[in-house]
Amino acid sequence: MTILDTFKSRIQVAERILITTHEYPDADGIGSEISLCLALREYGKKVYCVNEEPLLERYRYLDQDKVVYGFKDFFAKHPDFKPDLMIVVDTNTKLRAGHQICHYIGDAIPVLYIDHHPCRGRDLSDHCIDVTAAATGQMIGEMIESLGVKFTKKIALPIYTSIIIDTSSFRYPTVSASTHKLVAKLMDTGINPPEAYNGIYGTKRVHHMHLLASILNTASTNKDETIAWMLLKKEDIDKYAGDVEDTHAFINNLLVLNNIKVACMFRDDGDHIKMSLRSSGEYDVGTIALALGGGGHSHSAATILNREPGETTEHVIDRAIKKVEEALKKMSVT
Known part of the structure; x- marks a missing residue:
């Protein structure tokens, strides 16, 4: 059937x-x-x-x-x-x-x-x-x-x-x-x-462009530039009178980078951090998100990262990126 x-x-x-x-x-x-x-x-x-x-x-x-x-x-x-x-x-x-x-x-x-x-x-x-x-x-x-x-x-x-x-x-x-x-x-x-x-x-106000600029300014990559990420903070959304609903597509700006395999956006919500993942489809970010407690498609996925005692936002991001790197190595081998 x-x-x-x-x-x-x-x-x-x-x-x-x-x-x-x-x-x-x-x-x-x-x-x-x-x-x-x-x-x-x-x-x-x-x-x-x-x-x-x-x-x-x-x-x-x-x-x-x-x-x-x-x-x-x-x-x-x-x-x-x-x-x-x-x-x-x-x-x-x-x-x-x-x-x-x-x-x-x-x-x-x-x-x-x-x-x-x-x-x-x-x-x-x-x-x-x-x-x-x-x-x-x-x-x-x-x-x-x-x-x-x-x-x-x-x-x-x-x-x-x-x-x-x-x-x-x-x-x-x-x-x-x-x-x-x-x-x-x-x-x-x-x-x-x-x-x-x-x-x-929606048509945007200039403060939306300022919010995007502030987030793009946080963009980083790993050594071989196969993974790129950026950080969205709640205080930035509040500062520029932004709407979380308007930020979902920000991550796609990272997919234009040369050598990129996986793009990540971290949204710091205080108690936890939401991690969004994107790929061009060559690598399965759904599997990566699943290993991190989330899920999604091969090209678009997400998970929630909880802070361990005493962890800063930077520590959480570093821990997550290392797991993404490990997952890419396994996928490349298979």
């Missing part, structure tokens, strides 16, 4: 559906759930999107029909809604959906995961997992087509946006001919690329 067959078979027997995504969602999760919700309504289903928290203001332009609710708001307005299927997009564990959502799903509500992240060591063959897809949004677009639902601009824009974000504007190795074929169909609905790009990335 193909992923599309699995999807259609689960949808056919469900009438009342809730869709959710991971906690602190990005545009791939948000765009995927909005587009799927609108398409399933066109298909005749009663559907809502319910997330752990209400939709952030920056993403509300994608939700023109206001289909996304925060958990408390939804059940205050629809206390008697009983779903016969819960669809979780852009993650493959209910634990990542947030405490309230996870508790609500429990063991009684049937769940369907739709995701393109690896699920190492777990059998999710009866769900929709495709690690070769460029974005969960690409999977959702193909699923909508399989139902025979036509793309409207309202349905197409959130998917288009999810693909822009999760491919870093089509630069990752998972982008395929199928990705661009779907994008062409989405654009046929009247999507304007510059408008869509500015919508999700």
Whole structure:
């Protein structure tokens, strides 16, 4: 049975559906759930999107029909809604959906995961997992087509946006001919690329450029320049009135360096440090992140680094970079 067959078979027997995504969602999760919700309504289903928290203001332009609710708001307005299927997009564990959502799903509500992240060591063959897809949004677009639902601009824009974000504007190795074929169909609905790009990335104030400059000024490399990294401090974000959501793409500036194999960005949040990793695809940063307690794709991954007693931020970074170097040596040997 193909992923599309699995999807259609689960949808056919469900009438009342809730869709959710991971906690602190990005545009791939948000765009995927909005587009799927609108398409399933066109298909005749009663559907809502319910997330752990209400939709952030920056993403509300994608939700023109206001289909996304925060958990408390939804059940205050629809206390008697009983779903016969819960669809979780852009993650493959209910634990990542947030405490309230996870508790609500429990063991009684049937769940369907739709995701393109690896699920190492777990059998999710009866769900929709495709690690070769460029974005969960690409999977959702193909699923909508399989139902025979036509793309409207309202349905197409959130998917288009999810693909822009999760491919870093089509630069990752998972982008395929199928990705661009779907994008062409989405654009046929009247999507304007510059408008869509500015919508999700936003037009910037000069303080955003100052924040980027301060972070780029911390860029360092190891001796053979195969690993590069930079440090983002909370005080810098506060100083330049920045938004953490606007800093995710900063790491991609390191991928232009000569000889680069792995790029890292460390975000010092005080109690812990978030480490993001990127590669051009030649080296699997998902495996590196997994060894550090995180996970992700071969080209894009992340983990949380906890401080040991007495450790400075520089010590944590040095420890992490040494582990990345060790991992690259092993990969080069194999």
